[in-house]
Amino acid sequence: MTTNPSSTEQINRDLFRPNRQLNKWVELVVKTIFALFALVSVATTIGIVLTLIFETFAFFSEIPIWRFLTDTQWTPRFFNPQYGIFVLISATLLTSTIAISVALPVGLLSAICLSEYAPAKIRRWLKPALEILAGVPTVVFGYFALLLVTPFLQKIIPGLQGFNALSAGLVLGVSIIPLVASLSEDAIYAVPRSLREGAYALGATKRETIVGVVLPSALSGIVASFVLAISRAVGETMIVAIAAGQNPTLGLNPFVPVMTMTAYIVQASLGDTPAGSLAYRTLFAVGMTLFLITLALNIFSFWFVRRFREKYE
Structure with missing residues (x-):
């Protein structure tokens, strides 16, 4: 049919x-x-x-913005309150700068090692092992800085106090190394192999190829990882709250206790501040300042990446 x-x-x-x-x-x-x-x-x-x-x-x-920007002390819960936000900003910038000086070079060099020098088998083991560090709770890092790093530094640096910005910044930098290393390694590894082979064909050494070809080609991704790591350092809470202390001090001395913006938010959120009071609203003023700082960092990252891509397209 x-x-x-x-x-x-x-x-x-x-x-x-x-x-x-x-x-x-x-x-x-x-x-x-x-x-x-x-x-x-x-x-x-x-x-x-x-x-x-x-x-x-x-x-x-209730509080003029000029007082918020010009007061030299931060004592919102004292009898004679002052609201100098730059006291908290200076401490935040101090700990973040120390952390960045540790995380950026170590993270970038780790990314170059994983992508360009480590054999494939070792890379498959090293990268997950490095990323495990990102899974450690920040409160553990905070007590590590307080109980191990600070006593060790006190043997080297006379006059270093028990709570200080130096140990908090160093451990904070260690905690964000996996962020820089992982994202930078992904950006470097994504550079086409043909660019490397072209540089080798012109007689460039491996170091010259990495510095002159690979890193510029992956610059947008590397900068994005840097900005993300800086934002993480600025917004970190537990490490600085535990190890850096809670003494609002204006200045850039890393050997004394300081209070960052996030540490103040933790302190004021413990329940002692009545809801709806002026001291309670300082939480949101500090939070808005922190939000504007991280927003500026992200806008810069977006602008830089877009300009870099337009330049090389």
Whole structure:
């Protein structure tokens, strides 16, 4: 018995038509679910920003912004309160600078070693081992700095106090090394092999190829990892709250206790500050300042990456 081809095609279309309609409905449902998840994240971010804005405006309705920027002490819960935010900013910049001076060179050199020098088998073991460091809780790093690093540094540096910015910054730098190393290594490893081979063909050594070809080609990704690591250092809480102390001191002396912005937020959030009071609103003023600093860092990263890509396109 023979079958008409046209009738066979019609039968196939009849069989798969319901499935096609079902697939369209399934695809629509999946798109809707994904869109809802995206909206939840966006709405959460908007809610956080609006909360910071409203509470910060309430704070500045009672305290002039010039006092916030010009006072030389930070004592919002004292009898004669002062609101000098630069006391907290200086401590944050001090610990972050120490951390960055450790994390950026060590992380970048680790990334170069993993991508350019380590054999493939060793790389498959070293990179996960390095990334395990990122999974250590920051409170562990904080007590490590307080109980081990600080006593060791006190034997070398006379006059180093028990709580200080130096040990907190050093351990903070160690904690963000995996972030710099992993992201930078991914950017370096993504550079096409043909660029390396072209440099070798022109007589360049391995070092000259890395410095002159590989690193410039991966610069956008490396800078993005640097900015992300700096943002992490600025926003770190537990390490500086445990090891750096909670003494708001204006200056850049790494040997004395300091109070960063995040450490103050931890201190003021312990429950001793009445909700709705002026001291309570300082939490949001400090949080808004921290948010603006990290936002500026991310805007710089976006601008740099886009300009770099436009330059080499």
